[in-house]
Amino acid sequence: MRSLDRLFEQSARQLARRTSRRSLIGTLGGLLTGAALLPLLPIDRGSRAHAAEPAARAAGPESCQYWKYCAIDGYLCSCCGGSATACPPGTAASPIAWVGTCHNPADGRDYMVSYNDCCGKTTCGTCDCTRAEREKPMYRPSRNNDLNWCMANADANYHCTVSVIVGVAEK
């Protein structure tokens, strides 16, 4: 089923690219499925995240203000038995994800972050965190955090969300 879904996804993204005037970010999102660990991804940083920087600097991975969570919407896996980059035991990571571009106040860089859902158990219910910096509606799915990104998992139940650095967002 996953390979079939990937085939559909690839087909959809090709179609979307054909119908889009501004397909750069969509194309990057397409490349990012499965949180592929591409080292560097060019992306416009003209409108970087605007988290309150003193709070963001102080916040850790169990805080919604943590800098990597700038476009997250869901429950923080770091509060649910996992971590900012690990799904809790007994869940499965979604192979598809949305992405955000977040500013790290510690080093002054912008990073592309992959938000993968962890799937297979019902909602964690702890550390609800909704931030939507540069988040886009569903017609740009690679930037949308309303969709259930467990949708293509064998068990599509949503549990929580991790935030995985993919690379530095270049100008």
Add this chain to the structure above:
Amino acid sequence: MVSSARCLAALRLLLALLPAAAAAAAPPPPLAAEHLSVQQLPPRSPHWVWVFDEAFANEIDMRVHLYDGDNYRRLGQIDAGYYSSFNLSPDAATTVVATTYFARGSRGARTDLVEFTDNRTLEVRGEIVLPPKRVQTLPTLFNVAYSSDARLLYVSYVTPAASFGVLDPANRTVLGEIDTAGCVLVIPSGPNRVSSLCESGRLLTVTLDAAGHETGRAMSDPFFDADRDPVFVQGIRTVKGYAFLSFLGQVHEIDFSGEQPRIGAPWSLLAAPEQGVWRPGAQQVGAVHRGLGRLYVPMHKGGEGTHKDGGTEIWVYDLASHQRLARWPMQTRGLTHIIALEVSQDEAPLLFAATDTAQLAVIDARSGRLRHVEQHFGQTPWQILVP
């Protein structure tokens, strides 16, 4: 001697009162035997609303509450399963819920389906099983929607490839699936047209035949820029179609009454000093009273990334003149941020506003006067519908 006389008088009084006291102490007659029953709904009122609780803390258990805005009472509940969406049939006789169930509760085989609830009884009267592609997203009018004659039902699919299912609700069958080339959602118009929103800022409109098969498709000119100022996908029903608000406060009114959508010139919710300061934001970003021609929008002060923040005020506009008629602060009414909004369509309209702390407020839609507030109305009431 005086005190003895007083004691005697008191004793006489006590003796006189004894029969009355004895009568007062007798147990009341027993309560009559009761009869167990199931409450029947009264005839539908224009002040009934359907309130969708996304149940964000336990999403396999979403539900729709039916609420009476005159008597301030819950009338009943429609269960909605996992990451679901709902809508009303054009005659409001039926609630359709598009949902997903897992065979073992929170796990196991996935079944996607639409369920039809009779709004006279709140009983589920039927279902149609779907391919496991139904869009699992937050509520909009366009996740599941009827054609104007109710002969067809459309269901948005995202796997994340985008398409939609065409269903025959009368015969409980799936007629087919239409690829939408990356465009999303099902905006119904007329008996046989479906439009979808595209990343390019255009509308794709697919025309169907009587069997639900595609007979043609067309793309509109672009009407928004997804990079600079995207539109919310939570369209608002108007007299001839829908209005789409943009993140920065532009109003795009689209007439869906013809063969192809006609996109009106956008206008702004904001006067020049307000631009860049105030903006719309919510899960359900506005409501229109079609008879009065009034638009209600939850507004807040905020910048990039605050489009899901609820409104601290409701701003009221005249759709014909684009003039703002009122600003209604919510804090002074004891309300937190407005996250969903709907208005009844009668001549004594009520505005229903749900907040980010699960309040449900009933407001006079002409004056803004707060009539009632329900506290703890479910967990996350993120969409309200009226017929």
